[in-house]
Amino acid sequence: MGGIARRASEIKNVRSRGLPLVVVDGGEFAPEYNGLGEIKFETLVESFGHMKYDALSLGEREIRMHNDKYDAWNVLSSSKVPVATLNVTYKGKRLRERPTIIERGGLRIGLFGLFTGNVLHSGAGKEWVIEDAAMAAEEALAYTKENADVTVVMLSGKTAQAHRLVRSYRGIDVVIVTHSSIPSPQILRYNDSLLISAGTRGKYLGRVDACRKDGKWNFSGRFVVLDDKIPKDPVLQATYSKYQARVEQFVKKEAVQGKRNPAKDFSPVHAATECRTCHGNVYRGWLATPHAHALETLVGRNEQYNPECVGCHTTGYRKGGFVSFETTPQYKGVQCVSCHGPMKGHIELHSGRQETSEVEAMKGAEVTKYTCMGCHTPERDDDFDFERDKKEVH
Numbered sequence: 019m020g021g022i023a024r025r026a027s028e029i030k031n032v033r034s035r036g037l038p039l040v041v042v043d044g045g046e047f048a049p050e051y052n053g054l055g056e057i058k059f060e061t062l063v064e065s066f067g068h069m070k071y072d073a074l075s076l077g078e079r080e081i082r083m084h085n086d087k088y089d090a091w092n093v094l095s096s097s098k099v100p101v102a103t104l105n106v107t108y109k110g111k112r113l114r115e116r117p118t119i120i121e122r123g124g125l126r127i128g129l130f131g132l133f134t135g136n137v138l139h140s141g142a143g144k145e146w147v148i149e150d151a152a153m154a155a156e157e158a159l160a161y162t163k164e165n166a167d168v169t170v171v172m173l174s175g176k177t178a179q180a181h182r183l184v185r186s187y188r189g190i191d192v193v194i195v196t197h198s199s200i201p202s203p204q205i206l207r208y209n210d211s212l213l214i215s216a217g218t219r220g221k222y223l224g225r226v227d228a229c230r231k232d233g234k235w236n237f238s239g240r241f242v243v244l245d246d247k248i249p250k251d252p253v254l255q256a257t258y259s260k261y262q263a264r265v266e267q268f269v270k271k272e273a274v275q276g277k278r279n280p281a282k283d284f285s286p287v288h289a290a291t292e293c294r295t296c297h298g299n300v301y302r303g304w305l306a307t308p309h310a311h312a313l314e315t316l317v318g319r320n321e322q323y324n325p326e327c328v329g330c331h332t333t334g335y336r337k338g339g340f341v342s343f344e345t346t347p348q349y350k351g352v353q354c355v356s357c358h359g360p361m362k363g364h365i366e367l368h369s370g371r372q373e374t375s376e377v378e379a380m381k382g383a384e385v386t387k388y389t390c391m392g393c394h395t396p397e398r399d400d401d402f403d404f405e406r407d408k409k410e411v412h
Contacts, residue, residue, distance in 0.1 A: 023254040023258055024249070025069070025223055026069050029041055038122035038123030041070065044172035044195070045077030045131070045133075045172065046077035046078070046197060046198055047080070047220075048083045049326075058325075059093065061260070061261040066098075068257065073101070073118055073172075074102065075101070075132075077198075078174065081146055101114060103131035103172075103174075104132060104154045106146065106147070106149070108146055109145050117129060119162075119165050125167055125235070126166045127167070128158075129172070132151045132172070132174065134179050155186075159187055167235065170192045171194070172194045173194065174197065177195060177204075180193045184209050188210070190211050192212045193212070202397065205241075219397050221243065222242065223241065223244060224240075224242075225241065265324060269342050287338045287349065287355055288355050293354050304354075304411070304412035307410060309412075330392075330393035332351065352393075357390075
């Protein structure tokens with residue numbers, strides 16, 4: 019989410035050059051529902067309005083945000099950005115009846131969203147009904163054929179579902195694919211359609227360029243990396259700073275109320291200081307590594323309360339371990355159990371505090387590259403090398 023200020027800057031840069039521009043989000047931008055998630059969701063929707071987005075479509079994450087405790091639909095429907103999803107009804111009313119027609123630079127773009135997910139297990143209740151996506155697509159394409167020059171579909175679904183869509187219905191020029199199973203950006207061509215996904219982490223801004231040649235519109239896709247090379251828009255940076263302040267206030271209030279693990283109860287996590295009695299050399303070696311000081315790297319960027327960052331810079335975040343800098347400092351950094359597992363019974367047996375079977379006192383989970391890749395993803399650490407980097411852990 020920290021990239022919204024750079025995203026706004028890039029969008030403003032394109033507009034300043036006089037280029038006709040349509041800005042959309044295909045969905046799956048909402049976080050997991052909880053108090054912190056509400057803050058992020060509201061900030062993102064507000065930011066889309068500031069950036070003058072032309073349309074949004076819904077994914078599973080957005081619908082899951084809506085439940086009997088939180089009215090996410092009210093946040094979306096009261097925003098400045100229209101929702102373009104066709105085959106979803108809420109309280110018996112379709113979110114949108116027909117495709118949106120946007121005219122820019124002499125080009126009429128027929129735009130609509132399709133939802134192919136499942137909300138039965140989301141806690142959203144019976145208020146949401148998913149209609150047949152194929153039927154909605156057929157009706158929508160008949161409309162855009164008559165009223166638009168090109169057709170763009172925002173599909174909440176997997177890549178295979180996008181393939182089926184363009185195989186079944188010719189005349190779709192661009193499909194913006196969004197799904198939690200596609201975290202990394204990708205561009206594909208299938209039949210005459212361009213399929214593009216910018217991933218779900220907000221690090222990339224997908225861009226589709228249109229040009230007319232020999233009487234036909236042609237489309238090409240690319241990605242803009244929202245890194246330090248792009249300046250931060252001051253208005254959206256202020257919005258992000260407000261978000262940071264709200265998150266900090268929420269976390270501190272929760273800590274004062276003693277709600278260490280509001281989502282669920284977890285067994286207490288063993289801190290690294292409990293391991294040093296028997297593993298002193300390993301502990302001292304670990305103290306000199308970046309893992310031991312991982313949280314401090316967030317402090318320098320004022321992200322030490324950011325739930326998207328803290329989980330990979332601390333131990334047992336909101337699961338029996340770290341809650342905040344002030345209340346649980348013993349869980350700062352990436353400690354032993356982050357990699358070796360909870361070690362249930364191990365300390366109790368060897369400290370003589372209780373008799374525990376050898377099975378319970380296991381040495382811990384085997385550490386493989388997949389243990390690390392939960393945090394060291396290609397998007398976050400494109401230089402990660404397990405065989406090389408494991409030697410630097412302790």
